[in-house]
Amino acid sequence: MVNMVVANMTEIHGTSPSRTVKELYAKGIVSVFPQLKDPFSEKGYEHFYDCDSGTGYLAWRIKTIQKRASEDQPTPAQHKRCKGGPASERDVTEPELTDEQLKEAISLMKHATDEEVVRLKMKQTFVHRQRMVHDSHQSPDVLSTFTRFADVKGLIEQDFTLLFGEETSAKLLERxxxxxxxxxxxxxxxxxxxxxxxxxxxxxxxxxxxxxxxxxxxxxxxxxxxxxxxxxxxxxxxxxxxxxxxxxxxxxxxxxxxxxxxxxx
Structure with a gap:
């Protein structure tokens, strides 16, 4: 009976019903089934739900449902393994620079006046930048490390194309x-x-x-x-x-x- 009552409650009020709702259902049970009223308690329905302590059969059943629902939710690691979405790590074909080459490329593009040189160096550092994007500790530093996003046109589009390919990158704006x-x-x-x-x-x-x-x-x-x-x-x-x-x-x-x-x- 408790399972059926809680199933009805969560269907109408969600998996986190208020105290008032739970107390109302507890009153309803003992009013429909007077034999289930507790003669030794103050209100007679505290064993189904006690508003003061938040305990009772209804409260315990709701906690069980909430626990099972949380267990069914994918963890952050599982989210990361899912295909699709902005947080997914994708395979890229661009070659990766050594640490020394990376430092040289970042330093050069910061002071370069030729936009073609900037685009080339941004393309060469794409793999490192993607690693930064997917690292929660490094992602806030992407724009401060690669400052030319702010003044050279087409760099975001270039990264998008490198990540998804020419055909996919053109579809959104076209359609x-x-x-x-x-x-x-x-x-x-x-x-x-x-x-x-x-x-x-x-x-x-x-x-x-x-x-x-x-x-x-x-x-x-x-x-x-x-x-x-x-x-x-x-x-x-x-x-x-x-x-x-x-x-x-x-x-x-x-x-x-x-x-x-x-x-x-």
Whole structure:
């Protein structure tokens, strides 16, 4: 009976129901089955759930479910072995430099004025950079070690191509305006829980004369903010950045000829 009651509780309230919910179920059991009431306790249902101590048959069953659920979750090491995703380590064919060659390449590219030399040295140090990216201790230093990402165009694209190949790296940007962007907006229209702000953004998503969605703009980027809401800044919920507030931090791109003053107004 306890298993059945907890199964119903977790289906409705999740695997971490509140104390009030657990106490309500405990009261329900002894009200439906008076013979199960404990005559020696104050309320008669503490053996099913005691709100003060957090113990009882219902609480113990919930802990068992939570423990099994956590055991089923993949560990960080298992995540690392999974195929796909940004955290996956992929095989690269680029040759790896010796420590001395690596130091020389990093020093040279920092002061090089020829962008072709920078691109070449960035390509040669790609394997080392990938190792840094997948090392939690070294990853924060990637941009300070390879400073030319900030001023030489195409270096991110070059790394992406070296990692995934020419064909894959070209697919995203090629298919975004003709496939992904329009589907993103279409999928958003079918959401079961949709805010007033999101409804407004969907309604205002710009369309060209032939019905196709136009190039990237602030409306579509705002829409994506709602579809992929900002994560909590720390564990405390009060630190969470709302989607409405996040929109104010978006970079807005204006087409040539648009009035900057008009946009600001």
């Amino acid at each position: 975004w305006p003709t496939m992904f962007k329009e589907k993103t907006i279409e999928q958003s229209k079918g959401l079961s829980h949709i805010s007033i702000e999101l409804k407004k953004l969907i309604a205002e998503s710009p369309q060209s004369e032939n019905g196709d969605v136009e190039d990237w703009d602030s409306d579509l980027s705002s829409l994506l903010v709602y579809l992929l809401p900002p994560t909590s800044q720390g564990r405390r919920k009060p630190g969470r950045l709302s989607a409405t507030h996040a929109i104010e931090h978006l970079v807005v791109f204006l087409k040539t000829g648009n009035s900057v003053q008009g946009h600001l107004q």
